[in-house]
Every structure is written in C-alpha cells, then in structure tokens.
Amino acid sequence: MAAPAVATMHLPSKAMQTLTMSYISRETGATLGAHDVVGATFFIALNMMLAFTVFFALERTSVPTQWKRSVTVAMLVTGIAFWNYIYMKEAWVITQQSPMTYRYTDWLITVPLQIVEFYLILSAVTKVSESLFYKLLLTSVIMLVGGYLGEIGAVSVLCGFVIGMAGWLYIVYEIFFGECGAISGKVGSKAAQSAFNTLRLIVSVGWIIYPLGYYLVYLGPTFTYHSESVVNIVYNVADLVNKGAFGLAIYSAAMTEAR
Numbered sequence: 228m229a230a231p232a233v234a235t236m237h238l239p240s241k242a243m244q245t246l247t248m249s250y251i252s253r254e255t256g257a258t259l260g261a262h263d264v265v266g267a268t269f270f271i272a273l274n275m276m277l278a279f280t281v282f283f284a285l286e287r288t289s290v291p292t293q294w295k296r297s298v299t300v301a302m303l304v305t306g307i308a309f310w311n312y313i314y315m316k317e318a319w320v321i322t323q324q325s326p327m328t329y330r331y332t333d334w335l336i337t338v339p340l341q342i343v344e345f346y347l348i349l350s351a352v353t354k355v356s357e358s359l360f361y362k363l364l365l366t367s368v369i370m371l372v373g374g375y376l377g378e379i380g381a382v383s384v385l386c387g388f389v390i391g392m393a394g395w396l397y398i399v400y401e402i403f404f405g406e407c408g409a410i411s412g413k414v415g416s417k418a419a420q421s422a423f424n425t426l427r428l429i430v431s432v433g434w435i436i437y438p439l440g441y442y443l444v445y446l447g448p449t450f451t452y453h454s455e456s457v458v459n460i461v462y463n464v465a466d467l468v469n470k471g472a473f474g475l476a477i478y479s480a481a482m483t484e485a486r
C-alpha cells in the first residue's frame with residue numbers, strides 16, 4: 228500500500244498523477260479522488276441524506292400529533308438512504324461501476340415506505356380502506372422485483388422493464404384516477420390536500436427518472452462508461468428530490484396545519 232504513494236512523488240505529468248490517484252483509491256477504497264465527479268455526487272447525496280434525517284428527527288416533535296407518524300416515515304426514508312449511500316459511495320469509488328445491488332436494497336425499503344406515507348396522509352384526515360393500502364404496497368414491490376430480476380439477468384431486461392413499468396403505471400393510475408384519487412378529492416384539510424398533491428407529483432414525474440435510467444442502461448443506444456456516470460449522477464439527484472423534498476413537503480404541510 229505504501230508503494231503507489233512513493234511512486235506519486237516523482238510523477239512527470241498531471242495525467243499520470245490522476246491515474247495514480249485512481250489507483251490509490253481502488254487499492255484503499257477510502258479515498259475519493261479529485262477526478263471522481265460521480266463519486267463526489269454520491270458523497271454529497273450521502274451528506275444531505277444525513278442532514279435530512281437529523282432535521283426530521285428533531286422537527287418531528289413540533290408538528291401536530293396527527294402528522295408525527297408521517298414525519299417519522301420521512302425520517303426513515305432518508306435514514307435508510309443515508310445508510311445505503313455509505314455503501315454505494317464506497318462501491319462506486321472502488322469499482323467505478325453502478326452500485327446496482329445497493330440501489331435495490333435501498334429502494335426495496337424506501338419505496339414501499341413512501342407508499343405507506345400516502346396512506347398515512349390520507350388516513351390522518353379521512354377514512355381509507357385497508358385493501359387500497361395493500362394493493363399499492365404489493366404493486367410497488369412487484370415493480371422493484373421486476374426491475375431487479377431484469378438487472379441480475381434472472382429474466383430478460385425487457386421482461387423486467389415491462390413488469391416494472393406495469394407496476395409503476397398501476398400506482399400512477401390508482402393515485403390519480405382510482406380509489407386513492409377519489410378519496411383525496413373529498414379530503415377537507417387543505418394541508419393534507421397539498422401534501423397529497425406534492426406526493427402525487429413525486430410518484431409520477433419524480434419517479435419517471437428511474438425507469439428512464441434503466442432504459443438507457445439496458446435498452447437504449449450503446450452504453451459507455453460516460454453514460455453510466457450520467458445515469459448515476461441523475462439517480463443521486465433524483466433520490467435527493469424524491470426522498471428529501473418528499474419529506475420536506477410533508478413537513479411543511481404539517482406546519483401549515485400547526486398555525
């Protein structure tokens with residue numbers, strides 16, 4: 228491990244230095260090199276997930292009682308993401324490849340939790356059937372398992388994509404036009420209404436980034452290291468919006484009701 232460090236001292240060019248830096252980071256697995264822009268976005272996302280988690284944990288005490296559980300779930304979502312990002316960042320720095328498995332260990336918990344969130348917001352202000360909850364929960368798991376099976380090659384990538392898309396489209400349909408959408412129209416509370424609308428936007432517009440990434444990697448035009456970098460940067464930003472901003476939307480709705 229001392230060898231590359233000694234070698235760096237008399238390096239002729241900047242390019243060689245960069246190369247050696249990346250060699251060192253691969254060897255130790257701990258150093259985030261200055262060249263590694265994608266690695267930096269992993270690390271930034273990791274830090275922000277921690278900040279969100281602490282914020283929700285502390286602010287949880289100041290929201291009205293019926294909103295406390297929602298803020299707790301928002302805190303769990305960013306907390307679990309924080310934990311997974313520790314490993315994702317490490318995996319990227321060492322391998323310079325997508326930390327696919329850790330993405331799914333994260334999604335498999337955080338996505339169903341966000342579905343729970345929908346239910347909690349609605350049931351805080353109106354009567355919601357339990358079957359709706361289980362329908363949405365099950366569909367979100369099918370969506371993710373489909374994608375996962377496609378990515379590990381247990382089914383064809385196209386088959387995984389179709390299963391995933393079917394699940395996601397069902398969820399979007401349900402929250403806009405199905406039972407879920409119908410209930411939200413009747414909700415009296417302005418705060419719950421606005422929280423629900425934001426979450427709707429996140430599940431429809433915010434979530435579309437993930438199948439787009441899957442499509443680009445496996446079904447789109449020829450895939451290169453650069454497109455893998457782009458996909459990971461986009462995923463990292465999308466996670467901050469879909470998990471962090473998602474929590475903030477709930478928090479601010481809760482606070483308008485407190486006033």
Ligand SMILES: *C/C=C(C)/C=C/C=C(C)/C=C/C1=C(C)CCCC1(C)C
Nearest residue numbers: 374388391392395434437438441469
């Ligand atoms: C915090 C992480 C979130 C909100 C992750 C969401 C992930 C998805 C909505 C993934 C969806 C997929 C499809 C719709 C089809 C292809 C396979 C997936 C799993 C990438």
